Amino acid sequence: MKTNKTMARLALTCLASIATLAVAAEPVNLEAAKQLAQTCQACHGADGNSTAAIYPRLAGQYPDYLARALHEYREGNRVNPIMSVYAEKLSDQDIRNLAAYFSAMPGQLVDLHGRMQGE
Numbered sequence: 001m002k003t004n005k006t007m008a009r010l011a012l013t014c015l016a017s018i019a020t021l022a023v024a025a026e027p028v029n030l031e032a033a034k035q036l037a038q039t040c041q042a043c044h045g046a047d048g049n050s051t052a053a054i055y056p057r058l059a060g061q062y063p064d065y066l067a068r069a070l071h072e073y074r075e076g077n078r079v080n081p082i083m084s085v086y087a088e089k090l091s092d093q094d095i096r097n098l099a100a101y102f103s104a105m106p107g108q109l110v111d112l113h114g115r116m117q118g119e
């Protein structure tokens, strides 16, 4: 009986450590993002608010939207000759970092009201 209890305790401990491993993604590193973002800022603006219409504003955008876009460029599900080149070099952690970094910048996003063709 005692052995059963010990085994059960051991099993629980194992499960607990597996659960911990599964959720332990590296925390966001904004310093690393700042370095990487220098390349991006040439097009997307130093403050993430590009003024040229062909470069989307990243500042203040939802982080999961930014991350998803970067994953899609990297995996080829969203195709753009420029962004594919930059995204293919990014790791999952780079993407998490960059998404948090740009998202935290004060944004000047606007909706497309009055700017859509045919409106």
Ligand code: HEC
Binding pocket: 036, 037, 039, 040, 041, 042, 043, 044, 054, 055, 056, 057, 058, 065, 066, 067, 069, 070, 078, 079, 080, 082, 083, 086, 087, 098
């Ligand atoms: C040489 C110019 C250039 C550079 C450098 C660049 N981008 Fe882009 N980026 C673009 C263009 C152009 C688009 C729009 C592409 C499209 O229509 O899908 C874009 C789109 C994006 C989008 C999608 C935005 C949206 O609203 O859907 C994200 C996110 C993004 N870039 C992040 C980055 C990051 C992060 C970097 C740096 C690692 C970077 N970009 C570097 C030109 C650039």
